[in-house]
Amino acid sequence: MIDxxxxxxxxxxxxxxxQVCLLLLAISVGxxxxxxxxxxxxxxxxxxxxAWPVWTYTYVFxxxxxxxxxxxxxYGFAQFEVVRESLLWPLLREAWFCAWLAFAxxxxxxxxxxxxxxxxxxxxxxxxxxxxxxLAGWRLYRRILLPGALRRALPQYSNEVVGMMHAxxxxxxxxxxxxxxxxxxxxxxxxxxxxxxxxAAVIYFVLTFAMVGVFKLLERRYLRHLRHQRTx
Numbered sequence: 001m002i003d004x005x006x007x008x009x010x011x012x013x014x015x016x017x018x019q020v021c022l023l024l025l026a027i028s029v030g031x032x033x034x035x036x037x038x039x040x041x042x043x044x045x046x047x048x049x050x051a052w053p054v055w056t057y058t059y060v061f062x063x064x065x066x067x068x069x070x071x072x073x074x075y076g077f078a079q080f081e082v083v084r085e086s087l088l089w090p091l092l093r094e095a096w097f098c099a100w101l102a103f104a105x106x107x108x109x110x111x112x113x114x115x116x117x118x119x120x121x122x123x124x125x126x127x128x129x130x131x132x133x134x135l136a137g138w139r140l141y142r143r144i145l146l147p148g149a150l151r152r153a154l155p156q157y158s159n160e161v162v163g164m165m166h167a168x169x170x171x172x173x174x175x176x177x178x179x180x181x182x183x184x185x186x187x188x189x190x191x192x193x194x195x196x197x198x199x200a201a202v203i204y205f206v207l208t209f210a211m212v213g214v215f216k217l218l219e220r221r222y223l224r225h226l227r228h229q230r231t232x
Contacts, residue, residue: 002195003192007195010182010195010196010199013185014200016177017178017181018179018203018207020177021168021171021179024096024099024100024168024171024178025161025164027100028104029107032104032106032110032111035104035108035112036111037115039054039057039058039112040111040116040149041141043055043058043112043113043116044116054112057112058109058113061105061106061109061110066103066167066170067170067173069102069105069106070098070099070102070103070173070174071173073098073102074099074102074174077092078093095175096176099171103167103171106164107160107164111160118152118153119145119146126148130144151223152223154218154222154223155215155219157215158212158215158218158219161215162211162212165207166208172184179200179204183199186199
């Protein structure tokens with residue numbers, strides 16, 4: 001039988017873990033979005049000195065596990081004396097900063113490739129029409145390329161955001177008390193795995209369901225023109 005008393009008593013701790021999860025997700029995804037837009041523009045640039053560094057960055061971060069990246073930032077940097085004596089050390093010794101840095105760099109890499117792919121998928125007719133009206137350079141990106149690319153990227157970007165939400169579960173490995181850490185503590189205190197990890201699973205499921213629903217609404221609004229094209 002499920003011990004509902006244990007679940008009820010643990011709700012305040014799970015609420016605190018949920019707040020940590022959502023805050024880490026928000027600042028990481030927000031940072032990744034802001035950084036990935038200019039990086040995606042550089043990624044699709046014909047200038048190799050712009051495109052290649054971005055390709056290298058995304059290749060490295062997409063080719064290694066996020067957990068390894070988190071451990072390198074949190075544990076690895078501390079072994080270098082030059083880091084411990086630098087101005088960044090007060091930040092790099094904090095679990096919150098290291099978690100944000102690792103998560104932000106990781107999601108930036110994936111989001112950059114998503115936006116770059118959406119930019120490449122811009123119909124040639126749209127670009128030609130915009131240039132016929134005299135749009136070029138940053139004006140072309142601001143009025144035509146970026147708005148269209150961001151709309152087309154919504155389905156893939158929603159998967160990235162949900163995936164990052166699930167990935168916040170590893171933040172507990174660097175001492176952050178998130179949902180997973182609370183579940184581990186509940187299990188350690190009561191030795192009831194179903195109550196502990198089942199509660200965490202329900203919270204993650206509700207979060208996933210809510211996020212998917214929000215992105216579906218956004219897709220329905222901003223990709224409406226594509227849906228009409230398919231029905232013709």
